[in-house]
Every structure is written in C-alpha cells, then in structure tokens.
Amino acid sequence: MKILLIQPPVEDFYQTTLRTLPVGLLYLAASLRSAGVEVELLDCQATLHRHVLELPPEFAYLQPFYQLANVSPFKLFSHYRHYGLAWDEIRERIRQAHADIIGISALFTPFYREALRVAALAKAVDPACPVVMGGAHVNACAEQVLADPHVDFVVLGEGERTLPELVSALGDNRPTALSALCGVGYKAGGKLYLPDHGDLIEDIDALPLPARDLIDPARYTLGGKRVTMLITSRGCPYHCTFCSIFLTAGRQFRTRSLSSIIAEMKICRERFGTQIFDIEDDNFSFDQKRAVAILAVIREEFGDQGIELLAMNGISAANVNEELVEAMRHTGFRALNLALVTSDARRQRATRRPGSTPHFDRVVQKGAEVGLEMVNYLILGLPDSSLEEMLASIVHLMERPVLIGPSVFYATPGTASYRQCLERGLLTSPELALQRSTCFPVETPSFTRRDLVTLFRLCRVLNGIKARLDTQPGGAGEYAWDDLAACPSLLTGLPRVDMLYHVPRKLTEVEIGNWLLRAFLQAGHMLGMRLVRRDATQVTYRVYEEISSAPVLATFRDMAIGRRVYGVKQPRAWTRLYGLYGPPVLLAEQALVSTTPLEGESGPPEGAPAYGSTGIQLHGRTGGIPTPEPTLSSALCRGPTGAGRR
Ligand code: B12
Ligand code: SF4
DSSP states (O other): OEEEEEEOOEEESOOOGGGOOOHHHHHHHHHHHHTTOEEEEEETTSSOOEEEOOOOGGGGGGTTTSOTTBOOTTOOOOOOEEESSOHHHHHHHHHHHTOSEEEEEOOOGGGHHHHHHHHHHHHHHOTTSOEEEESHHHHHSHHHHHHSTTOOEEEOBOHHHHHHHHHHHHHTTOGGGGGGSTTEEEEETTEEEOOSSOBOOSOGGGSOOOOGGGSOGGGSEETTEEEEEEOOEEOOOOOOTTOOHHHHHOSSOEEOOHHHHHHHHHHHHHHHOOOEEEEOOSSTTSSHHHHHHHHHHHHHHHTTSOOEEEOTTOBOGGGOOHHHHHHHHHTTBOEEEEEEEOSOHHHHHHTTOOSOHHHHHHHHHHHHHTTOEEEEEEEEOOTTOOHHHHHHHHHHHHTTTEEEEEEEOOOOTTSHHHHHHHHTTOBSOSOGGGOSGGGOOBOBTTBOHHHHHHHHHHHHHHHHHHHHHHTSOOOSSBOOHIIIIISOSSOOSOOOTTOEEEESSOOOHHHHHHHHHHHHHHHOOOEEEEEEEEOSSOEEEEEEEOOOOHHHHHHHHHHHTTOEEEOSSSTTOEEETTTTTOSOOOGGGGTOSOOSOOSOSOOOOTTOOEETTTTEEEEOTTSOOOOOOHHHHHHHTOOTTOTTOO
C-alpha cells in the first residue's frame, strides 16, 4: 500500500515560511512506515512559489485597509496570494504519485477551501482512490468536512495510531472494521458516521520520531542556520476560551522522556545539520521543573556545540519563574516569545487565561536582566474587550522592553469564544474562510474593524520606534526621540497628504519610516506612502492618509503623553512619546494642504523648487508649492540636548 500525504497550499495576505514544516505529517509518515506502508510526502508549501490572486468577493471589504504599492514599513498587508505549488502542478504530482490512498492535512479552518480543493483534485485524478482528512480543522468542523463529496474519511484527534489502522483496513478491504477504529468518520449508505472523540496517545514517547528524511532541511533556515520544530510534550490543561488546541491534543499534559528528546536532537544535528530547534509544544513551560530539566540535559549534551533554541509558538509567563528564564538564556535561547494576550485582569479572567500582569512584568524584568530579546503576543478584538483596555495592553508593552506581537481575534469553531460570538451575533459573516487574523472578522458594539486596524497599525508604529531605539549607541538613561527620527539626513519637514514627492533615488525603508513616524508623533496622523513611478532620474512617491480611527488615536495620545517607549535589544534605551513636542496637533489644523484632488500624477510643475536642501520636490495639486513651515523644521533639528525634553 502506498499513501500520499499532502500539506495543502494556503491563500492569504502573508505566509510564515519558517514555520510551515509539516511536523504532524512527518509523525504520521513515521508511524505508517513502521506499519509497513509506503509513504510519499507532497508538501505544497515547500516552495517559494507564490502568485498574486484576485481578491475573492467576500474579502473585498478589506481592500481599503491593504493599499497596494504601499511602501511604508508600517503597512499591514498588500496582495492576496496563493502560497505554494500551483493547482495544476498539485494535480500532476498527485497523478505521478500513483498512491492507493491520499491523506490531507487540514490544519486551518480559514483555509478549509484549499484543503477541499486538494481533495477534489485527488478525486479528479482517481475517483476510486480514498481520500482521508485530518488536522485541527477536521477536529473543529468534522461534519462539514466529511459532508464534502471529495472526502471519504476523517480522522479525529491524533492520527499516528488511527491512520495506519485505517490504511490496513482499506488495504485488506475490510470496510466493516471502520466502525471499530478510534476516531474515524466515514460514509455509508448515504449517511455520515462520526466518532464521539478522536484518539489521544497517552505514551507519546512510544511514537516513532518524525520522518524528516521526507523534507529538504535546507528549506527551513533562520539567519542561514537550519531550523526544525521539536515537540517535547502535547496537550495543555488550561481552558483559554479562544483556543482550539484541546480539540486535537486534549487537555492532558503528556510528556516525552529526556532521553527521547535528546536522541531526536542528535539525529537532527548529525543527519540534517540542524542548529536551531523551535520548541512548538502547546504549553512547554506548564511543568517548570521538567522544562528546566530538559534545558539542563541539552546543556550537558550539546554544551559548546552552538545549539540555539526558540519557542515561537509562545510561552505563557504564568508558568515561568526566574530559574526557568535563566536556564533558557544559558541554553541557547536568545529570544523569549511570551503570550500575555491582554494586560487587563478582567479580560484575563473572562478568557480563563492563566497568569497575571504583575507576574508577566517580573518575567520580563528577569528576561531583560539576562539579555533575552522579547516579543509578546497580544490578541486584539477579544469579544467584550473595550478600546481603552486594548490600548492599555499596548501601552503596557510599549513601556516594557518587548516587541509587540499583535494578533487579531478570530473565532475557531468548537471554542467557547466561537459560541459566544454566534450567540451574540458578532461574526460579520458565517463564512469560515474569514476566521483568520487578516480578515478582522469580529466587530462588537465596543469596537469597529477600523478601530482594530488602527490598533494593529499602532503596534507596528511602536515597534518601529522600539527598533530605532535599539539601533542607537548603548548606555543608560534616556534616548531622545529627536536624536533618532527628527533629523534624518534626507527628508525635512512633515510628509503631507496627497503630495507627490520626487526623489533622486529610491528611499530606504528606514528613511520612509522615520519620515512617517515624524508625522505620527507631531501631527498625530497615520500616513502611508505609495511608490507612484520610477524612471532613470527620479522616483515619485505619494503620501496618503491610512484609514484610521480618530477615537483610537485620540485615546492613545491621552494615554501616552509623558509615557515611555522602551527598546528591546537595548532594554534600557527609552524615549518619551510626545515628551519633546507635547500633545500632537492634528495635521488638518496646520492648514498646509489643499484638499483639491490631484490632476493626474505626471510630475512636478515646471520650475518647482526643491523642498529643503535634499533634492526632494513637492508637487501640490494646485500647482502651488506649499512653503515648508520654518518652525517645524527648526524644532526638528534641535540637538540631543534640545529643550523640551522631560
Ligand atoms: C505551527 C503552527 C502554525 C504555522 C504553520 C504550520 C504549518 N504546518 O503550516 C504558522 C505559524 C505559519 C501558523 C499560522 C497560522 N495558524 Co497555526 N498553528 C501551528 C501550531 C502551533 C502547531 C501545528 C503542529 O505542527 N502541531 C503538531 C502536530 C504533531 O500536530 P498536527 O499537525 O495537528 O497533526 C496531528 C493531528 O492533527 C493529526 N493530523 C494532522 N494532519 C492529518 C492528516 C491526516 C490524513 C490524518 C489522518 C491526521 C492528521 O495527526 C497528527 C499527528 O498526531 C498549531 C497548534 C497545535 N498545537 O496544533 C496552530 C494552529 C494549527 N494554527 C491555527 C491557526 C488558526 C493559524 C492561523 C490561520 C491564524 C491566523 N493568523 O489567522 C495562521 C495562518 C496564517 C498564514 N497566513 O499562514 C489554529 C487552527 C485552528 C483552526 N481550526 O483553524 C491552531 C490549532 C492554533 C490554535 N490555537 O487554535 N500556524
Ligand atoms: S495556555 Fe495556550 S495552549 Fe493552553 S489553552 Fe491557553 S492558549 Fe491554549
């Protein structure tokens, strides 16, 4: 018997290439091989192939937020793309595999259409070849998946035991055995038969190690070093209302032995040249003593061999103490990915999120002391959260030496949050493909999509400031913002909405970022910048105003005045937002810009003078050239000891 295991392509506004290693399928492949089944892997995402797609009609409402050709480093997303092998190629690869069974991994509810399309291709190639589907989406929406005409079987829970049994039953032509198999859903007599629950493997140490020989290890690199996923435990005992992990991996914390973890790491190093291990456990730190012990054994085994560790799935600070932070730092962790979700105590209780903000702060303090670069994941738009509460979370992280990792809430079927959204009519559409972060799918009476977009962009802007603080020379004490962004060598003055700027060369992302940040800090506006044209002698940009929420920006300003922004790599580097200039004034109040639309975007009017001393020309729609405001430029060029700093 031969099975073809497929990881489908995804269609979205972005892809995180580094973390697409199909470790679930590699576990399944290893178990199938142990049972004597021949396995081929078709990882549709193991390619750099991507192409732009027309935006599906149900996504059209996102267009105003994702401006194409936006060159701002604070942009959210732009094109909707297909990431992975093209559909024709997938069909051809399925045809060439001549498999007896097709197994498809459907991990993501929002990408269910991609998984079903792969199933349809498989049936088009060979209608008699059974198609089996498993993965987190199947556990969330088993009935819908099985109802699809191109899916013959679904497997709930973990598939390492069930799939080989199913393959064996199909190989021996024993359809009667199906109902006896744990976790298998099937069709008979026009009816769907779904199991009560999926399989949960108690002794995960007994599982054969993932069949990494089926992938190209050189495809997954970070800074030129090979990286792989490592799973040391499965399951999480917590009940966070938005999380669907329990549907697949249960609530029992199941662990692997230290010797098995080390054995896997050794194989990865020796056979595949792995240097970085990304621990993707559901809750790595749930048992702190165990986590510390794992790290001690790794140090013992690989001491000076340059092993690096990551936990990109995020670690809940709830179960992290000082000893664990130190052990992480001493065992190859350079970064600590935390997952506070929200700093608001009421929301933490409502979402049953473990831990507290004061404890999170202690972990951050320790992380900074030992030199870990930290990022913290926040969820924006949880049902019942208020704008003030989300802004407070953002400001909290702004004032800590962590990058802000915002994720927009989406509701996964099978979770308490999903039920809550359904009951209260919070889903803007019943279409499950929209239940992804990039779709901002949930609005409530307390916040709109525009609010969420603004909050999301605000996080990017604050991270931009943090990054600038990190590139400044080290040392204790205050870092003045005007040293960092107010006097960039190239651009003077504030960028103005609907102006064309003609520049002798392409601006760097840092230059564009500095300039737009200045508009944000001094004028309180979130601007974008579009590359309009590029020829041999000049590059033309147009500045425009991003869609943003005035209440969010106003509340943020009120909260942020006099507060500090901290760097990440240099935790003691900080600046005071608005400290130098006081509360920002609205751009409109400066009355610098006419609102008449541009007459085409063809180039500057004849004789237009250079703006500032940098060769940049402004092109206003009325043909007139607005005079740069002298007070602004002089304020901008105050030296590092300039007045006004608090
Ligand atoms: C790594 C990961 C990613 C990676 C991508 C992984 C990949 N392979 O492509 C990245 C970081 C890119 C990612 C992104 C997203 N993710 Co993610 N991700 C995970 C994570 C943390 C681990 C997956 C994993 O490897 N698990 C370990 C292996 C062993 O388990 P497994 O893959 O589930 O496989 C087992 C079973 O499911 C089953 N099985 C799986 N496939 C098959 C196939 C067959 C035929 C059979 C029989 C059985 C079977 O058997 C396997 C072995 O036991 C999971 C959480 C989790 N613990 O699963 C979330 C998870 C899958 N992600 C989730 C989501 C929603 C997303 C996003 C869509 C969120 C968003 N931004 O909107 C994005 C996608 C964005 C994008 N544009 O790419 C949700 C999915 C829930 C759902 N029903 O939709 C999860 C469950 C997280 C959660 N908290 O709810 N993710
Ligand atoms: S701690 Fe993490 S894995 Fe556990 S339920 Fe909460 S979000 Fe899910």
